[in-house]
Amino acid sequence: SDGARSGWVDSKRGFISRDIFVDPAVYQRELEKLFTRAWLFVGHESQIPNPGDFFTSRMGEESVILCRDKKGEVHVFLNSCRHRGMKVCRYEQGNTSLFTCPYHSWTYATDGKLQGVPLYKSLYDGVLDRSEHSLIEVPRLVIYKSTVWASWDAEAPDFFTYLGDAKQHLDQALDCRDGREGGSEVIGVHKWVFPANWKFAAENFLGDTYHNPSHRSVDLIGIGPSAAAGVKGRRDDELAKAKHIWVSFPQGHGVHSAIAPENNEYVNSFVSNPEIEEYFRHCFEERKRRMGEQARLLPFTGTIFPNTSYHGRQPRGLCTWHPHSPTETEAWRFFLVDADAPAQVKEYLRHYYMRYSGPAGMTEQDDMENWLYATRASTGTIARRHPFNYQQSLHASTMNEHVPGKVSTQITEEMARGYYGAWDAYMHDAGWPRLLGQDAAQPAAAE
Ligand code: FES
Incomplete structure (x- = not known):
């Protein structure tokens, strides 16, 4: 068979076949139908x-x-x-x-x-x-804010139509900490291979906040930017006071962002290093001055369909999940800093990024362990008869007029349902209007 069939993805009920994570024919079709068209x-x-x-x-x-x-x-x-x-x-x-x-x-x-x-x-x-x-x-x-994107499809819509309203979330990974547009640079790329399907990683960054228990050991030790002994947690805690939102976009993107309270104040995050703290305090005040109300939107994580994810806060960067086979992925993490930040800030962040992310970083090791065992445990004949469950907060999504997209104020798998809905449309040769979510009612061409 050419790998095409219906019934892989049931976004309405929240079930997805394990085949899409392990089947070689599905994988081959992904290379032909998806990676040749998407940005x-x-x-x-x-x-x-x-x-x-x-x-x-x-x-x-x-x-x-x-x-x-x-x-x-x-x-x-x-x-x-x-x-x-x-x-x-x-x-x-x-x-x-x-x-x-x-x-x-x-x-x-x-x-x-x-x-x-x-x-x-x-x-x-x-x-x-x-x-x-x-x-x-x-x-x-x-080229968008120094990031380079490409598509093999001459008929693909322009990048901004493709990105849609996920732009304002991605922006926060690309902009300077003080709110100036762009101005970031890559300080290093981590590359490594792990034995799991590439979509596990992409899905994780769509806003799978539910997997937090995986990082319990890291939270107990504390590897946040402060790096101070006895300081718990993984990252700065400006997010702790913010209202978290999970947003799904019709093009298949999904993000987890947060909205800070109106009288948002700087939270000390780098207590063990006053010079770094001063840089980020200055950036925080500048960003507020420059962006006003907009500064309340705090970036966190997201995936731009199909295989580019970002961390908008520390450890700031872009990740690509390159497919090698149905059960093997090459991860690339591009770490970002403000290009004109002082050298000591860049060096400090470089160390923080390494202990947080990448093949030797503590959180990424937790995640990979999940992805690789989930992949392995899904390849079995019996296992493949039983779909994965994506029913979380199935009917709980609410619209929010201040943030475009399908917004949820509680943890949800809506972004994953949207992502796999888009994936399914590519796999069935849907036209661009459908892939952009512009005529969701029309069925895909080859079902
Ligand atoms: Fe490139 Fe022959 S010169 S393959």
Whole structure:
């Protein structure tokens, strides 16, 4: 079979088949139907500041090169030679004037053009049209607040239509702590592979607050930004006084945010380090001054459909969940800081990010343990007869006029129901209006 069937996702009743997390045919269809159409995060401009800079990234299973050409233009190319397909770039990042294929030495300029073909005159003259053999480039690319996103679908809607109202939540991960728009930089990328389906991770960040018990040991020890002995918790506690909201968007995105009280005051978060505390106190006051009422919206976590998640507060960053197989995922965590923050602030945060997140970070280890055993325990013949349950707060969603989207004021799996509803539509070749949630009533094409 080609992997398509109905009955994977029952968003209305809140049941989802385990097959979508373990079945190789489903996985293959995801690569073909979903990763070739959705807007995917590929990297950050701060990783390629100068002409000739490149960072090799991924879109689905495929290697791509994020590159700044000689003129300063940003491109995303498939990392595969037009001759016999060899990877033309085998480094993770660097600077070059040419990508030279290791196999037979065709060379490509940083704008993708095929420049050199060994023995061209004697072997190819009058036959090979070099202008038609540039590196394959994504038809759609956007740079938003220094983040680079791409889609293989020439017909995809513009990125902002795709992002919809999730924009204001994602913004808070990308903007400076003092409320200035953009201005962030990547201070490092953690990359590691874990044996679980990629959707477990994406779903976790949609706002699965319910999994908090998984981090109980971390909460008892206390690894918040303060790093002070005896201070419990995982993060600063401005969130503790805020009203939490869980928001689902028709394009499949979901976030967990919070709204601070009207007379929001700075909460000491870095008590063991007065200089860092001073930086964040200053940022807090500036943000309030700059943004007014808007400053009450506190970023937390979210997933931009399908596989880009963010942490809006500390440890601030973007994560991509790259599929390797139905049961294996490569996680990339891009850690963000204000580009113009003092060096000691960046260094302090770098340490905090490492002990909180990534392969050696305490919270991520807890999460991965759940994802990998859930994946493993779902592969069995008997296990696969029984769907997962997504009924949490099934009828409890309420609309809130101040925050766009489907807003819930209690913990809910509504974001996951929305996410898998969108996933199902991609898997059944739905048109863009349906994928954007603009005509939810119309059934998908191939059900
Ligand atoms: Fe690249 Fe032959 S595969 S030059």
